[in-house]
Amino acid sequence: MIELHYIDDALLVVEKPAGLLSVPGRLPENQDCLVVRLQASFPDVLTVHRLDQVTSGLMLYARGRQVQAALSMQFEQRRVHKCYEALVEGGGRGRGGRDHPAADLRLAEPAQADGGP
Structure with a gap:
């Protein structure tokens, strides 16, 4: 089930759940994707950006095409702010046997609504 937020x-x-393509793949077995599922209920839905499978x-x-063009231009001009977050559980062993606890990760803090850190 796809969760609609807005x-x-x-x-x-x-x-988009992990494991589902954003857009159809080239092979016949890779046609199931988020946009195809959405178009079954919303035929006017068009892709603006993608996430990895x-x-x-x-x-x-x-x-609609006008909105798609306007939003695509904003992505192209890098006017859209994207925030990536990762959930990390436990520590692991990296190459060479060095421990890499989650505390060692250096991630940028998400920006606030006012644009500040």
Whole structure:
């Protein structure tokens, strides 16, 4: 089941589960994807961006070509802020046997609504 987070006449925001393609693949067995599933209920939905198959997260979809063009331009011009977060459980052993606890990871803090860290 695909979780819908936001919908209006111009946009859909949905949660893509890990393991599902964002758009159809080249091979016949890779046609099941998020956009095809969404188009079954919302025929006007068009892809604006993609996430890797193994990645879960929120995706923005346009409803119509004009909105798709406008949003695609914003992504192209890097005017869209993206935030990636990772959940890390436990520690692991890296190459050479060195321990890499989660505390050693250096991740940027998510930006606040006012643009500050």
